Amino acid sequence: MMRAAPLSPSPDYTEQLVQWLLRLGLDSDRASVPGNLAQAAVQLSQCTLSQVYLSDEAGHGLLLAAEYRREEGPWDIGVGTGVDQQGQQLLQFALEHQRPLSIRGLQDSIYDTAFIPRGLAPWQSLLCVPITHQHLPARGVLLCVTEHSRDLLGYATTLGPLGAFALRQRALLQDASPPSPARPGLARVLRPAGLGLIGNSAAMDETCRLIGKVLDSTYTVLLRGETGTGKEVVARAIHAMGPRRSRAFVVQNCAAFPEGLLESELFGYRKGAFTGADRDRPGLFDTADGGTLLLDEIGDMPMSLQAKLLRVLQEGEIRPLGASTAHKVNVRIIAATHRDLGAMVAQGSFREDLYYRLAQFPIELPALRQREGDVRALARHFAGKACAAQGRAPVSWSNQALDQLSSHSFPGNVRELKCLVERAVLLCDDGVILPQHLLLPLASPAQASDATLRQRLERVERGLLIDCLHKNRGNRTRTARELGVARRTLLYRLARLNIPCGDVKGEC
Numbered sequence: 001m002m003r004a005a006p007l008s009p010s011p012d013y014t015e016q017l018v019q020w021l022l023r024l025g026l027d028s029d030r031a032s033v034p035g036n037l038a039q040a041a042v043q044l045s046q047c048t049l050s051q052v053y054l055s056d057e058a059g060h061g062l063l064l065a066a067e068y069r070r071e072e073g074p075w076d077i078g079v080g081t082g083v084d085q086q087g088q089q090l091l092q093f094a095l096e097h098q099r100p101l102s103i104r105g106l107q108d109s110i111y112d113t114a115f116i117p118r119g120l121a122p123w124q125s126l127l128c129v130p131i132t133h134q135h136l137p138a139r140g141v142l143l144c145v146t147e148h149s150r151d152l153l154g155y156a157t158t159l160g161p162l163g164a165f166a167l168r169q170r171a172l173l174q175d176a177s178p179p180s181p182a183r184p185g186l187a188r189v190l191r192p193a194g195l196g197l198i199g200n201s202a203a204m205d206e207t208c209r210l211i212g213k214v215l216d217s218t219y220t221v222l223l224r225g226e227t228g229t230g231k232e233v234v235a236r237a238i239h240a241m242g243p244r245r246s247r248a249f250v251v252q253n254c255a256a257f258p259e260g261l262l263e264s265e266l267f268g269y270r271k272g273a274f275t276g277a278d279r280d281r282p283g284l285f286d287t288a289d290g291g292t293l294l295l296d297e298i299g300d301m302p303m304s305l306q307a308k309l310l311r312v313l314q315e316g317e318i319r320p321l322g323a324s325t326a327h328k329v330n331v332r333i334i335a336a337t338h339r340d341l342g343a344m345v346a347q348g349s350f351r352e353d354l355y356y357r358l359a360q361f362p363i364e365l366p367a368l369r370q371r372e373g374d375v376r377a378l379a380r381h382f383a384g385k386a387c388a389a390q391g392r393a394p395v396s397w398s399n400q401a402l403d404q405l406s407s408h409s410f411p412g413n414v415r416e417l418k419c420l421v422e423r424a425v426l427l428c429d430d431g432v433i434l435p436q437h438l439l440l441p442l443a444s445p446a447q448a449s450d451a452t453l454r455q456r457l458e459r460v461e462r463g464l465l466i467d468c469l470h471k472n473r474g475n476r477t478r479t480a481r482e483l484g485v486a487r488r489t490l491l492y493r494l495a496r497l498n499i500p501c502g503d504v505k506g507e508c
């Protein structure tokens with residue numbers, strides 16, 4: 001295998017390495033060390049995903065301790081997720097031979113890498129770096145993968161010692177810190193910021209506790225909650241943190257298709273099954289085989305399909321349209337709905353037997369108004385993300401703005417809060433979000449019905465202008481063009497409707 005960069009490290013690379021050494025050396029939180037190491041590995045190797053595996057003291061092999069993805073950041077999973085047999089073999093190979101393993105052209109290699117979570121494109125290159133040293137109480141492996149065909153071996157010369165330094169640091173911190181109190185039942189509770197389980201309210205803690213309980217089981221999960229409470233986010237977290245994480249996560253909205261189409265989407269079909277079926281087509285159950293299928297808006301599934309779904313759940317097999325035989329699938333089903341399925345059963349619009357089968361493990365997602373204190377945490381989180389997405393410096397919050405947010409009822413829950421904060425970031429020009437940037441509706445729905453036609457039209461216009469401005473990243477010339485009005489007219493309307501419009505360079 002050819003050696004690759006950084007055999008002669010560039011000044012940039014050396015500088016980054018020194019910075020990471022410093023950061024790891026100054027880290028005073030033992031739990032964050034593996035995550036920081038994974039982040040360092042992603043940055044230094046320019047890979048897409050990095051994982052840190054540590055040897056289990058009980059001798060059960062290597063367990064995943066941290067993961068970092070370039071686009072999504074850290075996944076705070078905590079030590080505990082095991083890897084399958086093939087994964088163990090690959091990682092143990094590097095560890096036992098005490099030498100790095102670099103594979104290019106992964107898809108054609110003999111190694112089974114199904115244990116690595118999927119990326120947007122298939123992984124092409126991999127690097128396994130053993131982390132061992134005589135003074136280390138635990139050994140580990142650092143894994144880096146990328147969807148590009150690259151020789152990563154050269155990075156092992158720096159990532160290996162960096163890993164050893166990090167694990168040594170972790171051991172020193174363990175010696176120095178008092179044992180942390182055990183949190184029964186929370187060992188597998190995950191708070192992956194990238195997945196959105198943000199918040200410290202009692203309601204969110206309970207949700208996290210339930211997620212932690214069901215992760216490793218095969219139970220069917222029924223997520224119920226108002227619109228925008230994060231049902232899909234939670235479903236993704238259950239998949240991504242559970243043993244199926246390296247396989248597909250598939251979402252199907254049951255309200256989005258008419259009955260026949262939904263059936264063929266889910267079950268697939270054989271050539272000739274109906275006019276236009278000119279080839280065999282696998283369904284989403286096949287796509288999700290080994291992984292997870294989220295059936296969103298399950299309350300909208302037609303009765304005839306409900307019966308077929310029940311059969312899949314009971315027998316674990318599907319029969320595509322036009323097929324004479326059924327075949328086995330191994331899919332974890334998560335169902336989500338904003339409806340009261342119990343009430344639908346009582347009205348006869350949802351099958352009782354399916355309801356009980358789906359609700360094997362129900363999780364009720366709290367509405368935002370029930371999550372005391374979380375609005376602030378979420379607002380800060382969304383503002384940070386919006387600033388990063390727009391490539392601008394982080395904004396801060398005025399207390400009045402946060403107070404106003406906290407007293408808003410958010411009928412659209414987290415989705416509404418997210419949109420509102422993204423708008424506020426765009427509208428705030430001097431780095432501090434003020435109440436006027438929030439554009440919270442001044443009138444309650446009850447008052448709204450008393451509004452005059454003019455007031456109502458203005459409200460609609462206001463929403464439209466803000467959305468269009470948002471879409472055009474605050475550029476008023478493009479916004480005016482898109483709306484088919486003169487720029488002057490747009491500026492006049494913005495001023496008239498009191499939509500903040502500060503000094504955007506080259507604009508107003």
Ligand SMILES: Nc1ncnc2c1ncn2[C@@H]1O[C@H](COP(=O)(O)OP(=O)(O)OP(=O)(O)O)[C@@H](O)[C@H]1O
Nearest residue numbers: 196197198226227228229230231232233338414415
């Ligand atoms: N806790 C959260 N942190 C960050 N983003 C979140 C959170 N909850 C929800 N979101 C965001 O809010 C939006 C709505 O979330 P999601 O689609 O999961 O809600 P839902 O309950 O499935 O909504 P619906 O019932 O309308 O389909 C998404 O953009 C999602 O990323």
